[in-house]
Amino acid sequence: MPLFRWEDIDHRLVVLKKVVLSQEMRTRIKADESRIRFENRLNLNSVPSLILQMKVERADEWARRVYEIYCEVWQTQGYTKSAGFVRRVCAHIVSMLRVRANSIANEFSRSARHTSLPFSLRTAHLNSLDLRMRQLQGRWQRRLEIEARECEHAERQLRVSQQTLQSARMGATNTPTEVLAELIPQPSAAEGRPDARVSESELNRKKPGRSPKADRSFIVCAGGLWRKAISDGHTQVSDDQLRKIASALDAAGHLPPSAHLEGKSAQELKAFNSRNSNSKTGPVKTWSQLVSLGDKDHLRGMRRLLSRCARKSDDGDLSGN
Numbered sequence: 001m002p003l004f005r006w007e008d009i010d011h012r013l014v015v016l017k018k019v020v021l022s023q024e025m026r027t028r029i030k031a032d033e034s035r036i037r038f039e040n041r042l043n044l045n046s047v048p049s050l051i052l053q054m055k056v057e058r059a060d061e062w063a064r065r066v067y068e069i070y071c072e073v074w075q076t077q078g079y080t081k082s083a084g085f086v087r088r089v090c091a092h093i094v095s096m097l098r099v100r101a102n103s104i105a106n107e108f109s110r111s112a113r114h115t116s117l118p119f120s121l122r123t124a125h126l127n128s129l130d131l132r133m134r135q136l137q138g139r140w141q142r143r144l145e146i147e148a149r150e151c152e153h154a155e156r157q158l159r160v161s162q163q164t165l166q167s168a169r170m171g172a173t174n175t176p177t178e179v180l181a182e183l184i185p186q187p188s189a190a191e192g193r194p195d196a197r198v199s200e201s202e203l204n205r206k207k208p209g210r211s212p213k214a215d216r217s218f219i220v221c222a223g224g225l226w227r228k229a230i231s232d233g234h235t236q237v238s239d240d241q242l243r244k245i246a247s248a249l250d251a252a253g254h255l256p257p258s259a260h261l262e263g264k265s266a267q268e269l270k271a272f273n274s275r276n277s278n279s280k281t282g283p284v285k286t287w288s289q290l291v292s293l294g295d296k297d298h299l300r301g302m303r304r305l306l307s308r309c310a311r312k313s314d315d316g317d318l319s320g321n
Contacts, residue, residue: 003084004082004084004085004088006088008077008079009070009073009074009077010073010076010077013073013076014069014070014073017069017072017073018066018069021062021065021066021069025058025061025062025065028058029054029055029058032054032058033051033054036050036051036054037051048108048111048112048117048121048125049125049128051108052104052108052125052128052129052132055104056104056129056132056133056136059097059100059101059104059133059136060136062096062100063093063096063097063136063140066092066093066096067089067093067144070089070092071089075286075288075289078285080247080250080251080286080288081147081151081247081288082151082155082251083148083149083151083152083155085151086144086147086148086151087144087145087148089144090140090141090144090145090148093140093144094137094140094141097133097136097137097140098133098137100133101129101130101133101134104129104133105126105129105130108122108125108126108129109122109126112125150244151247153244154244154247154248154251155248155251157224157225157228157248158221158225158248158251158252160224161220161221161224161225161248161252162221162252164220164224165216165217165220165221168216168220217254218254218260218309219309219312221248221249221252221254222245222249222254222260222305222306222309222310223306223309223310223311223312224310225245225248225249225306226245226306226307226309226310227310229241229242229244229245230310237303237306239291242291242299242302242303243288243291243292245287245306246286246287246288246290246291246302247287247288249287250286250287250288254287255285255286255287256284256285256286257269257284257286257287257290257302258270258273258284260305261301261302261305262301262304262305262308264301265297265298265300265301265302265304265305266301268297268298268301269284269290269298269301272284272295272298284298287302290302
């Protein structure tokens with residue numbers, strides 16, 4: 001996969017979305033602070049700690065929403081998440097949480113001076129805030145490092161599938177016509193039929209019937225990913241494994257899903273895309289979008305296709321329904 005570059009992100013679109021998010025979060029924080037002060041008007045000693053706890057929770061939600069914005073913009077641009085993307089966005093989110101921690105601390109210090117909160121209590125609250133915000137940063141670093149490593153494994157599986165496909169193509173190209181002719185039974189002279197050599201045109205003649213719907217490269221890639229997912233003895237591929245398979249298919253360029261799904265599943269997806277071409281949801285252009293949408297009929301069609309690819313990847317015989 002190509003190396004991720006931070007400048008490839010549409011930062012203008014990201015900033016516009018983050019401005020809307022910032023306005024929403026500040027409004028909610030202000031409303032939450034007013035609610036806490038009203039509900040604890042008879043016990044003012046608990047107000048500072050409750051407000052700080054609320055702001056830490058909102059900072060966590062803020063970070064999650066920012067990460068979702070980056071993922072949505074990256075996907076809108078037609079890219080799939082990679083380990084480099086996840087780690088770079090993680091560094092941005094951790095930096096954002098540090099800035100947010102300083103902002104919360106400054107706001108609390110001003111409010112403490114205004115309400116004449118004792119210096120010892122102010123210091124205790126600020127130390128507690130600093131600890132909780134550092135713990136929050138650590139949780140985000142661990143969470144996104146896990147996702148980055150999962151992306152690395154998906155990329156490795158994709159490389160193995162591509163290498164397998166390339167080897168299969170090279171092997172087919174280098175197979176002599178004479179060797180193939182020897183494998184085809186020849187008519188026996190004793191049976192009264194002429195003993196003729198099989199011509200090259202006969203060897204290259206295709207079998208009658210309609211052409212397979214899925215091409216060989218898709219069969220090998222999808223079938224390999226499905227077999228890998230069930231190689232641990234499980235007969236059921238989890239939703240998380242299905243998301244990894246979707247990311248690998250997107251990275252391999254097997255797009256859009258409607259071009260590979262079969263029969264009724266393809267028709268339903270095309271109808272969905274037609275209905276949502278101008279909606280906020282938008283048409284499904286990638287496998288990751290299809291999985292994240294969570295439609296049970298779409299997922300059933302995807303699982304059925306992947307399973308058939310796994311069974312047919314040896315000879316590439318995968319016909320439509």
